[in-house]
Amino acid sequence: LLKLALKIVRDGEGATKVVEVRVAGAKSDADAELAARRIADSPLVKTALFGADPNWGRFVSAAAASGCAFEEKRTSLRINGLIIYRRGKPLAVTPALQRAMKKEYVVLALDLGLGRGASVVYTCDLGYEYVKCNAEYTT
Numbered sequence: 001l002l003k004l005a006l007k008i009v010r011d012g013e014g015a016t017k018v019v020e021v022r023v024a025g026a027k028s029d030a031d032a033e034l035a036a037r038r039i040a041d042s043p044l045v046k047t048a049l050f051g052a053d054p055n056w057g058r059f060v061s062a063a064a065a066s067g068c069a070f071e072e073k074r075t076s077l078r079i080n081g082l083i084i085y086r087r088g089k090p091l092a093v094t095p096a097l098q099r100a101m102k103k104e105y106v107v108l109a110l111d112l113g114l115g116r117g118a119s120v121v122y123t124c125d126l127g128y129e130y131v132k133c134n135a136e137y138t139t
Contacts, residue, residue, distance in 0.1 A: 009124050018104065019040070019105075021036045022036070023110045024112070026112045026114060026115055026118065027112075029119060035119075038063060039062040039066075054084055063075070069114055070112065071113070071114065073087055075088060075110065077108065077111075078109040079107070080101075084097060087113070
């Protein structure tokens with residue numbers, strides 16, 4: 001079922017990336033899911049992904065705005081295994097991180113550092129073709 005679900009995500013209108021949003025270290029699984037879904041659904045996150053921009057602020061802010069228990073100084077973020085934000089502080093964007101953002105499969109792994117709750121949500125980026133397809137569609 002996961003293979004089929006990922007094919008549907010990949011086939012999104014104009015999608016160029018499949019994105020796996022992993023949230024761990026939440027106070028509960030429910031909190032982890034709140035944060036993961038907020039990240040996955042954010043248009044600002046989706047456009048940053050389309051532009052291959054490792055914009056930690058968009059990813060972390062989406063989680064913080066989700067309503068989950070959140071402490072900035074305990075939060076860390078990895079993109080395709082590369083650390084970009086550690087315990088509330090951004091790290092330098094490296095060439096390796098820029099290359100990682102250009103891949104067709106991107107993993108955003110957020111650790112809230114608060115507990116054992118975890119969740120995974122899949123999404124895609126949002127680009128020109130999505131806007132074009134949906135702007136030209138009429139009923």
